[in-house]
Amino acid sequence: MKEFEIAKKIGQPLSDAEVREAAARALGVKADRVGATRVVRRSVDARQDVLYRYRIEAFRDGEEVPQYQLPEYKDVHGAPEVGVIGAGPAGMFAALKLLTLGLKPVILERGKDVHGRKVDMAMLSTKGVVDPDSNYCFGEGGAGAFSDGKLYTRSSKRGDIREVLYQLVRFGASENILTDAHPHIGTDRLPVVVENIRHCIEEHGGEYHFGCRVTEIRRIPGTGPGMTEGYELVAGDRSWRFAKVILATGHSARDIYELFHRNGWTIEPKGFALGVRVEHPQWMINQARYHGKYQPFMPTAEYSFVTQVDGRGVFSFCMCPGGILVPAATTDKSVVLNGMSNSARNSKWANAGVVVQVEPEDIPEEYAQYGVFSVLYFQRDVERKMYMYSRSLVRRDSQGKPLEQVNLLRAPAQRMMDFCRGVVSKDLPKTSYHPGAVSAPLHELLPEIVASRLRKAFPFVGNKLIKGYYTNDALLLGVESRTSSPIRIPRNAETLAHEQLPGLYPCGEGAGYAGGIVSSALDGIACAVKAAGQSA
Secondary structure, three states, X not given: OEEEEEEEEOOOOOOHHHHHHHHHHHHOOOHXXXXXXXXXXXXXEOOOOOEEEEEEEEEEOOOOOOOOOOOOOOOOOOOOEEEEEOOOHHHHHHHHHHHHOOOEEEXXXXXXXXXXXXXXXXXXXXXXOOEOOEOOOOOOOOHHHHOOOEOOOOOOOOOOHHHHHHHHXXXXXXXXXXOEOOOEOOOOOHHHHHHHHHHHHHHOOOEEEEOOOOOEEEEEOOOOOOOOOEEEEEEOOEEEEEOOEEEOOOOOOHHHHHHHHHOOOOOEEOOEEEEEEEEEEHHHHHHHHOOOOOOOOOOOOOOOOEEEEOOEEEEXXXXXXXXXXXXXXXXXXXXXXXXXXXXXXXXXXXXXXEEEEEOHHHOOHHHHHHHHHHHHHHHHHHHHHHHHHHHHOOOEOOOOOEOOOOOOOOEEEEEHHHHHHOOOOOOOOOOOOOOOEEEOOXXXXXXXXXXXXXXXXXXXXXXXXXXXXXXXXXXXXXXXXXXXXXXXXXXXXXXXXXXXXXXXXXXXXHHOOOOOHHXXXXXXXXHHHHHOOOOO
């Protein structure tokens, strides 16, 4: 087998004859001695001409072509049960892995199924009403189900990425995710994939329980020689008992951290990233990334960047080409933004989080009183500050009653160049953010450790990295704060269980061990293997 590359202008089909001729050259044989060929990666190269670069595997005639074998799910009706708290990527893929290992996953999800969530998300956008258990972060599919379904992780250190990607295709994702350099499923398609995963798990004997927010985790001692302890999980007036539990609650389940702290179980503060959502007209990003050569048949352009400012990383996060902005608050009296794109990526706007790395030592001294929760409370207070500013602009009568009905999840916003100059914007461009935006001094509302670095980063990006990026036609909206968990639930590096809680496996983004759909899914798979008592 040999790998080789072919570059073709976007819009020009790659013919079988071209592939075969190139394969013959790579293998050093005549064209009639070429066996199978397959594309293993496709990426956009816009450095000069706008090209697709194809990486292709070529095999000699008669040479065996290795095929990835999808895992087989076992019937686990009546099998030993494993509790899985959370139905996001980590929880779902942990459950799928348990099926292959002959164990019965019982998934407890605080939110609703993937379709029921849509009603609550509509209330968020139109009325500003936050259901703390069903929103853009909580519910079947987790936060990733409604944020484009980006699958950018390509690192093999966490496990075999194919186990995630091939299963997603099995459940309805496009086969393009197997080869695209920056694969995505799309917010319009991912709910069907998530639902198909649930149906598979249930058909093989697993269980889902929605509306079950776990409020207590109680240790159950072993009842005899050699008997291991287990856990009782309490959700409202219901409870379950399991010998093994996979904790996959996501980066916004603050009540789980409080539960651990209340029980005296170790948790740790950790760094996270904080900043704004940046929204450009998509045509600007298309022109910038394709150097003025964009044509309608080309893929909607995206971008990413990482730089250092005053000793901290400043980077783009969760870029949504052809996307929209959505409210991602999980509690009332807070404004949090996220982005999402449908599979076609065809909206008029491009948005991305642009955030600054914040470490525990960066947190102001006044938060030291909160101990292990110092970073979390800092995050919470920035979100509340955005809400309070928006609320302060509501006109009221002499009795304090509102004179107008507005969505209090309106986002404080500022034009990019105005932000860097420290000037409140006189007006704002149109935005995809449905609750709306209000002109605000984001340069003052954001913590100085964040604002000062963003003020330096935006001109640098526009001058050195992405021509045209630094413009007053770009809108900054606050706040982007749910990049990752500000708390880590520590676990043993070998067993993956919490050091104080044998058989309980902190998992995914919520425990501080992943950052996206694929890495969370791989972490869920790894925890399932450990819960089954097998090595990876």
